[in-house]
Structure formats: structure tokens, C-alpha cells
Amino acid sequence: MSAPAETAMTLDTPSNDSIEVRISLDLVKRAVYVTPLLVAVAAMIWDGAGATSALFAVGLVIVNFLLAAALVSGAARISVGLVMAATLFGYLIRLGLILVAFLLVRDATWISRPALGATIIVTHLGLLIWELKYVAISLAHAGIKPARP
Numbered sequence: 001m002s003a004p005a006e007t008a009m010t011l012d013t014p015s016n017d018s019i020e021v022r023i024s025l026d027l028v029k030r031a032v033y034v035t036p037l038l039v040a041v042a043a044m045i046w047d048g049a050g051a052t053s054a055l056f057a058v059g060l061v062i063v064n065f066l067l068a069a070a071l072v073s074g075a076a077r078i079s080v081g082l083v084m085a086a087t088l089f090g091y092l093i094r095l096g097l098i099l100v101a102f103l104l105v106r107d108a109t110w111i112s113r114p115a116l117g118a119t120i121i122v123t124h125l126g127l128l129i130w131e132l133k134y135v136a137i138s139l140a141h142a143g144i145k146p147a148r149p
Contacts, residue, residue: 021070023131
């Protein structure tokens, strides 16, 4: 007998093929689309410091999504329990990294705290809500919905 046409995802599947990584890369793609708009709006409201703060904030959000995907997809290759731990403690670690990034730049002349905070919040929530349209909530096609013919 020959092997089935469809292959199941195994433990040795490359991490860039994991659902988490595909979704986070899709989020990054959408972030690249909206970054110029976010920077322009922040520049209109908070001048140059707002623009650089917005750019910095979008970078933090992108790193946050990619790190989350890396943690969960790496843990998924090991055990379900580790996935739960990576999800919970990974969230706390990533939140701490955003805090550390803020503390490192809070007194810089190129930072506008309101612009930084608003952009971090709006970008996280906006990208996640936007991504809802493109994520398949189905075991048949987990991850990004397949393109319609």
C-alpha cells in the first residue's frame, strides 16, 4: 500500500509550518500594512516624538506576537502541559519584556508616552480583531483559512 495523500503534522515538523507561526506571520504582515497609518496619525497628534513612539510600539507588538508563536510552537513539540505553561508564563514574560522596553526608553526625548501606550494597545487589539476574519476555527483547516477557489 502507498502512503496516504495527506500527511499528518508530526513532532519533527519544522516550526515555521506550525499553526502558531503561520498566524503570527500573518499578523506581522497586517502590521506592516497599518504601520504607516499608525505613524502618520501619531505624528499628527504628538508630532515627531509620537511618530517614533508609534514605530517603536509597532516593533514591540510584532516582537511580542512572534515570541508568543515561538514559545507555543516550541512547547507543542514537547508536551501539552508545556504548552499550557508556555502560554501562561510566556504571557507574563512577554508582558515583562514590554515593561522593560518602556522603562528603558521612558525618559528619552524621542518618546511620547501617550503615543507609545495608545499604539501598543490599539495595535495589539486591532491586529487580533482583524485576524479573526482570517483564522479558521475548525480542526479541518486549523490556522489561516484556505483561500477560496
